[in-house]
Amino acid sequence: MADRERILKIRDLSISFQTDAGQVNAIRGVDLDLYKGETIAIVGESGSGKSVTTKAIMGxxxxxxKIESGSIEYVWHDENTGERQERDIVKLSEREMQKEIRGRKIAMVFQDPMTSLNPTMTIGKQVMEPMIYHYGKSKEEAYQKAVELLQEVGITDAEKRMKNYPHQLSGGMRQRVVIAIALSCDPYVLICDEPTTALDVTIQATILELIQDIQRKKDLSVIYITHDLGVVAKVADFVNVMYAGKIIETGTINEIFYDPRHPYTWGLLSSMPDLDTDDDELYTIPGTPPNLAHEIKGDAFAPRNQFALNIDLRVEPPxxxxxxxxxxxxxxxxxxxxAPKVEMPETLKKRIEKMKEEGLANGK
Incomplete structure (x- = not known):
């Protein structure tokens, strides 16, 4: 593990939003590491801060x-000299982000391909545009590379598709185009924000396999944002569980799926649909997430946690x-x-045993 090369290092990231209801502290001291060629997943309920964290990375x-505090250090090797470069994204101007980082070093695949694509531009133009902007490629060069990219993401009759508009393609095809655009400038990091949510179930697996295949070929580092633990089990090396703007559990895929320790992670795993269950109802975590416009004392999960201790109401856990x-x-x-010894619910223990037998996590 000593030869792992860190490509992204987030430390003590805090982000707030000014709203009509006052200041909302959406991200509260996030630490995150991404290494070359590896895949991390950020999971949690809606509103936990997953997408906000990655939008901060993209600027x-x-x-x-507003980023209140913290750093987002991006590390890469210069294409010409091979020298190690390091930039704190938080300190870059919008122009520097546009020219140096966004699309070129770090690219993003959003969850809804229809809103990611410009309905008034042909597919070809949209795939070519980043290459012309970032690398000054001629239209002929960009056209050839765009056709190759469309073929690479599994679009048949790519030259014909170059002339199509987004509305002429299916949802799965549009998402492949979005992936082609994200890959057009050979980024080092690919952020996938719920990349299969808007797609038919039969297409979801194909898109995930496509992203994994491209990752292996290009040695990409990938961040998945998702609430779907089934997706996480298939793609991730490491998992970060987020709750109320903080990462509350982090570990390898097997550690999180087979040996979870946080009661919130227990709740997430228990709420996964299971065809073999005897229960009539799907498990849900009781209560609702806290209002981040209000100050949070102690552990944000304490009001929903049946195992909460007295200290949870007063002091935030490290x-x-x-x-x-x-x-x-x-x-x-x-x-x-x-602390008193607390066991995970018996039903979850049985579920984990079953997952181990099936080798759910990461196909193992």
Whole structure:
């Protein structure tokens, strides 16, 4: 593991939004690492801060958003000299982000391909545009590369498709075009924000396999944003569980799926649909996420946590290391050596045993 090359390092990232209801502290001290060629997933309920974190990486926060503190260090090797370069994205101007980072070093695939594509431009123009802008390619060069990219993402009759408009393609085809655009400038990092949500179930697996195949060929580092743990199990090396603007558990895919330690992670895994269950109803985590426009004292999950301790209402838990692991960390006072021993629900234990038998996580 010593030769892993870190490509993205986020430390103590805090982001707020000014709204009519006051200041909303959407991201509250996020730490995150991404290594070359690896895939991390960020999971959690809607509103937990997954998409806001990645929009900050891309420098596309909404106008009322502000990075209060922290750093997003992006590391790469210069294409000409091979020298190691490092930039703090937080400190870059919009122009620098546009020219140096966005699309060129870090690209993003959004969840709805219809809103990602310009309905008034042909597919070809949209795939060619980043190459002409970032690398000054001639129209002929860009055209040839665009055709190759469309073929690479599995679009048949690519030259004909270059002349089509988005509305003339199916949802799956449009998402392939969005992936082709994201890959057009050979980025080092690909962010996939719910890349299969708007697609038919039969197309979802194909798109995930396509992204994985391209990742292997190009040695890309990938960040998946999703609430679908089934997707996570198929694609991720590491998982970061987010709740109320913080990462509350992080570890390898097997650690999170087979040895989860945070009660919120227990809830997420318990709420996965299971065809073999005897229960009539799907499990849901009780309560609702906190209002981030209000100050949060202690552990944000405490009001929904049946195992909450007295200290949870007063003091925010730090990240505890799980004994015997270098990668598994949990922000819960239950991990403290003096905390009472709490077992995960019996139904979840049985589910995990079943997942182990099926080798769900990462196809293992």
């Amino acid at each position: 596309i926060l909404a106008n009322n958003g 990240m505890f290391d799980v004994p015997g692991s270098n990668s598994h960390k949990v922000a819960s006072w239950l991990m403290h050596e003096k």
